[in-house]
Amino acid sequence: MINVTLFIIACVLLIILPGPDTAIVTKNTVVGGRNGGFQTMIGSCIGLAIHTIAAVAGLSAIIVKSAVAFTLLKYVGAAYLCYLGVRTLMNMRAKKMDLEEEPIETMKGNSYFKQGFITNVTNPKVAVFFLTFLPQFLAPNSEPFWSFLVMGIIYSVLTFLWFTFYVFLLDKIRNFMKRPATQAVIESLTGVVLIGFGLKLALEKSNG
Structure with missing residues (x-):
């Protein structure tokens, strides 16, 4: 490998750029605390591990070159991101109607993991990136x-x-972020961002 230091710097710069994984980790840390954030992060990292194995095995090349495979995976990922975005906006609306109700907090623990995993593994742009x-x-x-x-x-x-640091940081300021007004803004932005990422992914053209 050429210039490990340069590779690490490039990776760090790319990782800290906000994307679907960051949006999901942010939302689940705010509503589910450190546990929700860590489970989401682990799901995303396992998704990355699968993309790594796929790249090494040459499967990613097939996805990138096959218009059918790329399109199928693309629309699955886009639909899931849009679903999460709409659900976030709907949960926010439900909270406005009943301040005592916190539907996301009652989510099963493994749902956080699944959200992080599915968001990452169904994103064909990660395969293209690798x-x-x-x-x-x-x-x-x-x-x-x-x-x-x-x-x-x-x-x-x-x-x-990076996400370990990010989750700890969000958890430290969670009390502020859990205020109704702050959370309404965060969930609104997160919902819109997730839908935006989903639409952007859906419009992504295959390289094949």
Whole structure:
């Protein structure tokens, strides 16, 4: 691998950019506390691990080159993001009607994990990212299998560390973020952002 330091810096910059994973982790940390945030983060990281394995095995190349596979996965991911966005907006509306009701808080623990996992693993842009970003750091005449594997692990670990810090930070200011007015703004923005990411994903064109 060429220039490990440069690769790590590039990964960090890409990881901290807000995306669907960040939106889901933010929402579930605010409504479910540290536990909800960590379960969502673990789901996202396992999704990344699957994308890493797929890239190493060459499956991601099939998804990227196959218009049918790309489109199918794209619409599944887009529909799920839009579903989460609409559900977030509906939950916010329900809270306005009954301030004592907190429907998201009663969500089963593994639902946080599933939201993080499905959001990540059904995003074909992650597969595209792995196949376009990682090869730039391959050394000439190097073995792609082990290089991709190491880079994928590094990216997943950095993602885990960033979201660990992010969840702890959100949990520290959760009391402020749990105020009705603050939470209404956060959930409104999160719902709109998730729907926006879903629509953007749905309009994403296949490279095949």
